[in-house]
Amino acid sequence: MPKKVIFSKEIVFNKAFEMFEKQGLDVITARNLGKELKASPAPIYSNYSSIDELKEELITVAKNRFMEYIKRPFTDLEYLNIGMGICVFARENKELFRSIFLREQSFTDIIRRFRDSVKAEIEKDERFTGLPVEFKDELLLDCWIFAHGYSTLIATGFVEPTDEEIKERLMAGAGTILYKRLGELKKR
Structure with missing residues (x-):
């Protein structure tokens, strides 16, 4: 049975946007975002196909x-x-x-x-x-x-x-x- 998703896409995006605002886009990596979420990078990839896809969404919203x-x-x-x-x-x-x-x-x-x-x-x-x-x-x-x-x-x-x-x-x-x-x- 696949592992249950703990972090919704909204939670991942909001934490990434917070990081983006405070530290810039370059700081957003799967590892850094996972650390901020107090998790592994897995929640990012269960919601986004790549970190670049997440960054594109952040840029579009901004x-x-x-x-x-x-x-x-x-x-x-x-x-x-x-x-x-x-x-x-x-x-x-x-x-x-x-x-x-x-x-x-x-x-x-x-x-x-x-x-x-x-x-x-x-x-x-x-x-x-x-x-x-x-x-x-x-x-x-x-x-x-x-x-x-x-x-x-x-x-x-x-x-x-x-x-x-x-x-x-x-x-x-x-x-x-x-x-x-x-x-x-x-x-x-």
């Missing part, structure tokens, strides 16, 4: 959680909502933010998805119609650098802003960036 934040309607300005989303995500998911953006190299896809989402918003915004692609790309990079930097300060506890303070800081930063970029565009 990406989806992040994308939910950048799609929230914090304001009536779509473009601002994206920046607010990353900052609020950093505030409400400090450990996960640090694990994704400050520790792991396997999350280039989530950064691409963020960038693509912002590009799509720029394309929908009438204020950017007719501007050169290069200008929009430079603006996007500048805004990403600002929002990511601010989010990093939030996630590391350096600042603890309210939603309103995040909005004000992003509007001031984005305004400065846009003003500078438009000035450069006029000089061309």
Whole structure:
């Protein structure tokens, strides 16, 4: 008779996600996860075909959680909502933010998805119609650098802003960036 499964898939996943948040994705091995569960690696393999399958599920859940934040309607300005989303995500998911953006190299896809989402918003915004692609790309990079930097300060506890303070800081930063970029565009 096969051995009875002691740990459900949910228990294994939740412990792995906890490890992922606190220590990063690289620490997740069958041996380390088994140790955290106070068991052998067997429960992992009774729920997942491989540790890579578990890691893919962890990454998918983290990406989806992040994308939910950048799609929230914090304001009536779509473009601002994206920046607010990353900052609020950093505030409400400090450990996960640090694990994704400050520790792991396997999350280039989530950064691409963020960038693509912002590009799509720029394309929908009438204020950017007719501007050169290069200008929009430079603006996007500048805004990403600002929002990511601010989010990093939030996630590391350096600042603890309210939603309103995040909005004000992003509007001031984005305004400065846009003003500078438009000035450069006029000089061309």
